[in-house]
Structures are given as C-alpha cells and as structure tokens.
Amino acid sequence: NAGVMQNPRHLVRRRGQEARLRCSPMKGHSHVYWYRQLPEEGLKFMVYLQKENIIDESGMPKERFSAEFPKEGPSILRIQQVVRGDSAAYFCASSPTYRDTEAFFGQGTRLTVV
C-alpha cells in the first residue's frame, strides 16, 4: 500500500509563472490536507478537501492560491503568478475518514521561486 505521493519533489518557477503541486492520497483515503512550511518555520494548515469539496480553506491566502480534489485523480494545489514569498515546502496529508486522528504525510514539494 503506497503512501501519500506528492509530485514533483522539487519545483522551480520564475516569478509570475504558475505552480501546480499534486498529491495522491493513500489508497482508500478520501480526505486531503495541505500544509505549507516557510523556511525555518513550522507547518501551517492551508486547506482541507474531500472528494470534489473544499471543507476548510481558512489557511489559504486570499489571492492566487486554489486547491481541488476531483472525483478522479490527485488533489492539486495551484499557485498563480508566483512570487518569491511563495518559496516553501508544501506538504500533503491524507486520512481515511474525517474523524481520524492520524493523517499520513507525503514527502513534500519544495517550491523555489527565482
């Protein structure tokens, strides 16, 4: 049973470009969470999605960031018109149900904006 898969592991974008980060949850998991880790900081919750629904996006920046988790395929975190401040590690976690107290983390995507 493969773990949470994130790709790419490393992503370099120029300022103004778009970044797409993908997260495939563990098999049987329909709940996905995205976290952001800015340099030298802890992880901060961004968004919680179930299949086809955004449940809580309280941690998402108001502009340029969006997330989806379609019926088929991975969850996508999309950052439009990236800026240097978006450089961070983005982690995805998944859980089988909404009440599970353990979420399984992927290895993260390190985004560098140049």
Added chain:
Amino acid sequence: AQKVTQAQTEISVVEKEDVTLDCVYETRDTTYYLFWYKQPPSGELVFLIRRNSFDEQNEISGRYSWNFQKSTSSFNFTITASQVVDSAVYFCALLNSGGYNKLIFGAGTRLAVHP
C-alpha cells in the same frame, strides 16, 4: 486560542548525551491529541508518537521517551544517548478532537548531535 510553543530554537549536543525537547501547548478543549514529528535533513516528516489527552502515562520507545503533564500543558520529548542520526528538526503538534485532522504545529527545534 490553540497554540504550540517550542521555546528551544536550536540545541547542540555531543553524541551520547541525553537531550530533552520542550513542548508547551494551549487549548480549551478537554479532548485533544499531541504529536511529535521528526524532519531529517532530507525534508520528509516522520511520525514519532501520538497521545490523547486522557492518557498521561509516559511512553518509552527505545531511546525515545515522552513526558505528558496536563498540569503544566507540556509534552516533552527526551532522547537518551543521542546519536548523530538524531540530528533533525523536531516538531510538536496539537489536534483538537471532534473535528477533522487540522494540526497546529510548533515552530520546531533543530537538534544537532555532534560526534
């Protein structure tokens, strides 16, 4: 307010020393969970332990031990006889029960173990 404080930003020890990483949390909930994660230089998050608020027994796993004290809202982590491979950033995290899996992380403690 819910908050996790890891006051030690960096700790440096020599191999075989014991080291304790502090974690203090704030929550109004009576049911909650506490976690420790390790982030080695390679960057991934490694799950170490999860404790619920009703279980105050200390836990030992090999060289690792955890001391949970509700009276002081602390969940400290001790590594006995540290090794170079323990060098990493360690995060403490809080999850309030009754909702979904929205972890609140501390800022982390960077541990450097020198030979």
